[in-house]
Amino acid sequence: MSDQLPAAALERLANLRQSGQHGGIFTSDLTVNEFLLVREVGFEPVGLVLGSCIYHVGIQYGSWSRNQELTVLSEAMYQARELAMARMRQEAQACHADGIVGVRLEVKALEWDKDLLEFMAIGTAVVHREGKEGFKGLQGQPFTSDLSGQDFWTLLQSGYRPLEMVMGSCVYHVAHQGVMRSLGNIGRNVEITQFSQALYDARELAMERMQKEALGAGAEGVTGVVVHERNHNWQPHVIEFFAIGTAVLPIAGDISPALAHPQVVLSVNG
């Protein structure tokens, strides 16, 4: 199913504005400022593209008293997001886009089944107006980025281009505290190192993975990184750390004069 776009999607995409042709309608969720800035750097929005999947996340239990990663869940969370992203990218490719800006990746727990999670990736596909080459992401696929229109403009102006959204996921079971140890803490101010260690390790693993993915993509760096910490309707001691950001690569050519000496302003808007 993941190899082919549904007929309805193909029909929708066929009615969108295609690269190089100005007829047709584009859809986007860009704001006015974003729209103007995306055009300013030579790109045109093509259409809103999305990919979604409802994923059955397998079952895995951690030992009651042990800190450990739940690899089955880590993989599920990663693969489901990757699947949603791939479907979105496929739509973008079908309308000959160079890339996707403003991608949002959402995870929703479904009320009626706690093992089912819905993943959705949505963003605006863009294409270079004059068909200039060199903006595609990995393997000639459209680039993906969670950058806003403003960020996209600034990034290109400062001599970088977005390559791919990179992510790292780690679902971790945090050990329960033994009764004896809990009693030992009564009346004392102490660090619970067992918990600290688990959270630290889980975050470290998520970031490590994201960094490794960026290395594999041949990026110079990752911008706008956010580390989320969430429990998706799981048992209380199970936490997912999820790191995500946009991998970037320098483009040949000089930095634009506009950014070489930017005017620094103090906003009085508060």
Add this chain to the structure above:
Amino acid sequence: MDRFFKNLKDQLAGLAPQQPSPEEQLRDQQWAEALSRGALPQFVHQRLADTAAGKVPWISTLRPAELALARSQGIHPLGLVSGTCWFHFGYSWTHGHREGWDLTLSRLAQEARSLGANAVVDVTLKTSRNLGQVDSMDFMAVGTAVRVDGLAPAEEVPIASVPALEFVRLLDLGVLPVGLAVGASYEWLTDWSGRAAGQMTWWNQEAGQLSHFARSVQLRAIEGMRQDAARQGNGVLGSTQFSELLCFEGGEDNPNRYLARHIAVGTAILDGSRTARPSPVGSLGVRPVLDLEDTSPLQRDALQQEPL
């Protein structure tokens, strides 16, 4: 069919707790050993060192606009740094908050040193009680370690909750952000007279005792933040406050008890610092500009569901 059985097998395997692999066990030991002596494990330092040396891509919380500053203002992102500490409050919530943040920030500073940074910007602080604990919580800090050209290396890496752009702006005006200032205070009030929340009257009036009680707790927290700032510099910017007043109903024979607590956190600065960069700006020139910041109702976030 094969796939069905494979899935079933995987499912059943998931039911039994998985045994940690030797690597996981080793990693576990290294964490425990390092944290017990107030350090971080070797592999964390290694990853940071590799990042600093450019062997792996840098990662940063900075947005593209802030990255552009790398060229124009000489502020280079080195890597994302973080610190965490789960702290249990036994005898003192106030001290617990202090120590919790101190430990968290000291770990963040260790990571920053490992990257060879001379400042950490864009630090966000978060607490969580994800594990359903009542008398303990997690303190977490995440920020981006940077190297600022022309900023003298200090023994203690300045940690600032302000974004990179504002950090540079302050430096250019001779103000050095030096660290985070934290103040916390809490107190119990037992309402023996039953009148703390005001007498039963028909007119508007101040709930005198309660109002005075809450205020004193708040002021003490702010004073704590001031003292913390005084250790590091001579001012506080962008302070945020967290305040709570809880009532525990006593019932028939027992009086009500009130709990007030307050936390104040801000960025401590050293005004007129000699370590700041020589100012290329001098004074603020105020000029009207058109701002591209989005405040449009069309903004995506306005409709966005809960993020990740």
